[in-house]
Amino acid sequence: MTHGGARIAAIGLLTGFGHGVEALPDDAEGAAAGRDVVPIATPPVTGDRFRRATRECVLGVAAVDAALRNAGLTRDDVRGSDTALVYVTAAAYGAANRTFAGAAGGPLHFPYTAPSAVPAEVAIEFGFTGSYVILIGGSTATLEALWHAASLVRRGAAARALVVAVETFAECADLYARARRLLARPLVEAAACAVIVPDAESPAWQPAAGAGPLDALARRRAGETLACGPLVALALGADGRGPAAVTGYWRGRRTGLGWPATSAI
Amino acid sequence: MVPVTSRTSVAILAAGAVTPLGPDLDSFWSGLLSGFDGISAIERFPVGDLRVGRGGEIKKLVIGSMPHPPACRASQLLIAAAEDLRARATLACDPARLAVVVGTALGGVGELEHAEAGDASLRRAEGALYDSPAHRLASWLRADGPVLTVSTACASGATAMGLGAELLRDDRADLVVAGGYDILCRFVMRGFDALRSLTRDRVRPFDRRRSGLLLGEGAALVLLSRDRDARGERLGRLLGHASGSDGSHIAAPDPEGRGLEFAVRAALAEAGVDGSAIDLVSAHGTATPLNDRIETAVLKRVLGRRAYDIPVNAIKGALGHTMGAAATLEAVMCLLAGRHGAVPPTFGYEEPDADCDLDYVPATARCVRPRVSLSTSLGFGGCNAALVLESEAGV
Numbered sequence: 001m002t003h004g005g006a007r008i009a010a011i012g013l014l015t016g017f018g019h020g021v022e023a024l025p026d027d028a029e030g031a032a033a034g035r036d037v038v039p040i041a042t043p044p045v046t047g048d049r050f051r052r053a054t055r056e057c058v059l060g061v062a063a064v065d066a067a068l069r070n071a072g073l074t075r076d077d078v079r080g081s082d083t084a085l086v087y088v089t090a091a092a093y094g095a096a097n098r099t100f101a102g103a104a105g106g107p108l109h110f111p112y113t114a115p116s117a118v119p120a121e122v123a124i125e126f127g128f129t130g131s132y133v134i135l136i137g138g139s140t141a142t143l144e145a146l147w148h149a150a151s152l153v154r155r156g157a158a159a160r161a162l163v164v165a166v167e168t169f170a171e172c173a174d175l176y177a178r179a180r181r182l183l184a185r186p187l188v189e190a191a192a193c194a195v196i197v198p199d200a201e202s203p204a205w206q207p208a209a210g211a212g213p214l215d216a217l218a219r220r221r222a223g224e225t226l227a228c229g230p231l232v233a234l235a236l237g238a239d240g241r242g243p244a245a246v247t248g249y250w251r252g253r254r255t256g257l258g259w260p261a262t263s264a265i
Numbered sequence: 266m267v268p269v270t271s272r273t274s275v276a277i278l279a280a281g282a283v284t285p286l287g288p289d290l291d292s293f294w295s296g297l298l299s300g301f302d303g304i305s306a307i308e309r310f311p312v313g314d315l316r317v318g319r320g321g322e323i324k325k326l327v328i329g330s331m332p333h334p335p336a337c338r339a340s341q342l343l344i345a346a347a348e349d350l351r352a353r354a355t356l357a358c359d360p361a362r363l364a365v366v367v368g369t370a371l372g373g374v375g376e377l378e379h380a381e382a383g384d385a386s387l388r389r390a391e392g393a394l395y396d397s398p399a400h401r402l403a404s405w406l407r408a409d410g411p412v413l414t415v416s417t418a419c420a421s422g423a424t425a426m427g428l429g430a431e432l433l434r435d436d437r438a439d440l441v442v443a444g445g446y447d448i449l450c451r452f453v454m455r456g457f458d459a460l461r462s463l464t465r466d467r468v469r470p471f472d473r474r475r476s477g478l479l480l481g482e483g484a485a486l487v488l489l490s491r492d493r494d495a496r497g498e499r500l501g502r503l504l505g506h507a508s509g510s511d512g513s514h515i516a517a518p519d520p521e522g523r524g525l526e527f528a529v530r531a532a533l534a535e536a537g538v539d540g541s542a543i544d545l546v547s548a549h550g551t552a553t554p555l556n557d558r559i560e561t562a563v564l565k566r567v568l569g570r571r572a573y574d575i576p577v578n579a580i581k582g583a584l585g586h587t588m589g590a591a592a593t594l595e596a597v598m599c600l601l602a603g604r605h606g607a608v609p610p611t612f613g614y615e616e617p618d619a620d621c622d623l624d625y626v627p628a629t630a631r632c633v634r635p636r637v638s639l640s641t642s643l644g645f646g647g648c649n650a651a652l653v654l655e656s657e658a659g660v
Contacts, residue, residue: 052515081527085510091394097374101381101452107459111516113452114370115395115416116646123512123647129523131531132510132648133424136372136395136414144413151431155272157507157531175380175390182391205437251400253412 005202006150006161007259008194011235012066014059015190015222016040019066021235028223032186036177038223039170040189049124054112056092057121059191060166064122067162067193075126084131084158087119088145088165090138090226090250095171118166130158138250139215139229143257146230149196150203161196165227188223192231201259208247208256215247230257272535274492275430275503277654280597281350283342284483285321285584289349293594294601297609298630302583304468304479310451317463320449321481321585331405337376337392338448340401343367346484347402347442354488356406356440364410364438365403366429367486368421368445369589370644372414373397375450398446410438417508418644419549421445422485422592423652427506429489439494446484447588453480460516462553468586469613470550470579471557471621478551481585485593500600502655504637505536511647518556522563524649525641529567536653538637540568543575543653545608545635546623547595549643550579551586552613558620560641565623576633578626582612592642596652599638603656606634634658 016038017023017031025031032038042055043062050058068078093115100113111117116134123132131152135141142165149161169176169187176187211219218225218233225232230246237244245258282289285303286296296303303321312318326341328334330348334341350356356363372395380389391397396414403412411432415425422445429443447453457463457480464477492502509527513519533539548560565572580598581587587594602608607630614627640652 081509081523090396093395094377094393097377097393097452098381100456101374101377107456107461110456110459111645113374113456114418114645116418116644116648117515119510120515120646120648123510124514127512128510129512129527130510132417132508132524133428134416134646134648136416137412141396141413144411147435148428148431151435175393178385178387178390182387251396251412253409255411 005199006153006196007199007201008234009197010067010071010195011231012063012070012193013232013235014040014063014066016188024221026221028186028188028221032223036185036187037169037173038186038188052108053121054096056118056166056168060118060122060164061125063164063191063193064126064162067195071195079127081130082159083128084149084152084161085119085123085128086133086145086149086161086163088135088141088227089115089167092118092166092168095168098171119164122164138226139248140250140253140255142227142230143248143255146257147203153196153198154202163194163196165231166191167226167228184224186223188225190225190228192228194231203257203259206245206256206258208254212245212247212256214244273434275433276490276492276495277500277503277600278488278490278495279350279354280487280500281346281353282485282594282597283323283345283349284594285323285481288327297580297583297598298607302612304585307449312454315454315458317458317465320479321587322449323482335401337373337398339373339375339398339446342448342484343398343402343446344405346486347406350486350488358439360407360409362410362439363406363408364432364441365399365406365408366413366415366425366441366443367399367402368415368425369395369447370416370418370421371447371453371588374452375448378450378452406442417648417650418646419588419591420642420644420648420650421589423642423650424508426487426503426593426596426652430503430506433489433491441489442486443489444486444593445589447482447590449480449482467613468552468582470552470582470611471618471625472614473616473618475552475554475557477553478581479585481587483584483587483590483594485590485597487593487597499657501603501657503652504655505532505653507531507535507651509649513647516645518559518643519647522559524647525643526563526567528649528651529563529641532651532653538653540571542637543568543639545599545602545638546575546577547599547638547640548577548579549641550581552581556643561621561623572623575624576608576626576631577623578608578611580609592650595640596654599640599654600656603635603658607632608635
């Protein structure tokens with residue numbers, strides 16, 4: 001089974017400013033009020049299974065829940081091997097790594113140091129047993145994740161694909177302070193999930209000489225969210241008025257990805 | 266959902282490696298055939314407080330092209346493997362069409378240890394990001410195409426090869442350097458030691474007495490191109506790849522092997538072959554009681570009666586578990602087995618186990634020439650991957 005293309009059906013978004021694009025201020029820098037890091041409140045979760053889970057894991061689960069709500073899908077709709085999961089982060093493993101490196105974490109903490117811990121908890125929580133990819137990097141990696149997810153749906157390897165991104169900064173704020181020259185401020189913690197479904201249209205790679213208008217808007221309203229940035233931009237562009245193009249920039253490389261229409265978001 | 270598709274064929278032109286068996290692909294292959302392992306007492310960092318202080322440590326690492334190699338050991342390993350690759354193949358193409366896709370379980374975590382130990386430099390902090398070594402490699406290769414870091418734990422090297430193939434199929438690159446790496450460091454030794462996953466015995470995949478793994482370090486890279494664009498000699502083809510999630514446990518494999526079964530079935534479907542075409546299975550074979558039993562059960566479910574007729578091997582007894590590098594090394598082993606007409610033995614396998622009743626190649630290399638191989642990988646977080654590879658027969 002193959003389809004002509006794939007589109008984004010919904011995006012779930014949590015940031016240090018609150019839930020959804022509605023919570024984003026007009027000016028993230030002003031709203032940060034001098035803070036380098038705008039932390040995100042850890043969503044409440046129930047169940048003994050989460051007693052060891054890091055807050056990155058809980059944020060990933062919450063982002064998927066938000067996206068499913070926005071897409072009108074239930075957990076039963078997405079359980080099983082028909083749903084692909086593509087996870088991306090630049091650095092959400094940093095906190096867990098530091099905890100373990102500092103000998104503060106016990107033996108059962110070690111598995112949570114792997115970047116795969118976040119998508120693992122997501123997969124366990126929602127019962128995903130299909131295609132599974134984890135990419136590490138900033139916003140360019142998120143564009144690759146969106147592309148790969150669309151490719152899986154387009155060629156029939158999945159009925160739908162979720163692209164999940166999580167970024168946390170608070171526990172590594174001193175390390176990020178060393179990189180003040182390289183990363184914009186404020187660093188805003190975020191978690192996002194895009195639901196990709198079959199459609200006639202397909203995304204296409206687009207050369208990008210500079211940040212596109214949606215990316216600039218996302219940066220202004222949400223601050224620096226690293227891998228979550230393109231999903232914030234796509235969520236902000238979901239006004240139904242035509243094509244959406246997002247760009248990514250990371251480690252000196254810039255690229256762009258365009259969807260013919262975002263009206264379904 | 267397992268798609269059956271006819272897709273652009275991807276050639277594997279060449280490979281390069283640095284492993285505990287030696288500094289290049291030739292020493293890797295000859296070591297596997299000779300029966301010597303690369304396991305030794307770890308010397309590079311303190312291990313006195315750990316239950317197990319042995320592993321597949323690379324004692325001497327030489328990077329000929331760099332008088333001042335990067336301080337980051339992960340980057341050193343990757344560049345050493347790339348040097349070996351470049352000695353065997355020409356990477357001539359438009360730099361914008363040369364892509365890099367590498368897998369890792371640990372990334373630059375060794376740099377984090379230095380940063381936490383008091384090195385306050387930006388270089389150490391930046392190096393702790395898991396994608397730093399891939400970008401360092403891309404810079405060394407002067408590759409301006411896509412640079413991807415995959416971290417599906419110990420299945421990373423397989424997923425990286427699969428995503429590299431996708432870049433070619435989508436015409437996003439003309440050549441892709443793909444593979445995996447990981448280093449031994451205190452961080453990972455402490456972790457596996459604390460989980461009691463490391464054995465004090467030999468690593469004994471599929472053996473009745475198996476009691477765990479030993480870790481190793483290494484890097485392996487392959488050069489991929491579209492088959493129709495390939496000129497001259499090649500190692501073989503990547504016929505199919507797939508990944509699958511267990512959705513079961515944060516660290517342990519799913520007892521039913523659901524994610525692995527999904528990945529194997531999907532990879533076979535993408536390759537357009539069934540079990541009757543498989544001549545060799547390179548198993549993940551960590552030598553933990555659970556992993557080897559699950560892998561065996563999945564192979565029997567997917568391949569049916571044919572599973573009993575196919576030679577199976579696992580090479581982690583020779584190298585240790587090289588984590589992000591493991592799946593790429595095992596894929597390369599499959600291709601070399603077809604080229605040279607010899608399947609390396611399963612180091613440490615001596616006594617059969619009732620739960621693991623397939624044809625594991627014991628003790629010495631077997632003189633058969635597999636054409637189509639299946640390679641399986643599993644990792645933390647319920648990560649699973651499978652590759653279907655076709656060897657180019659040697660002369």
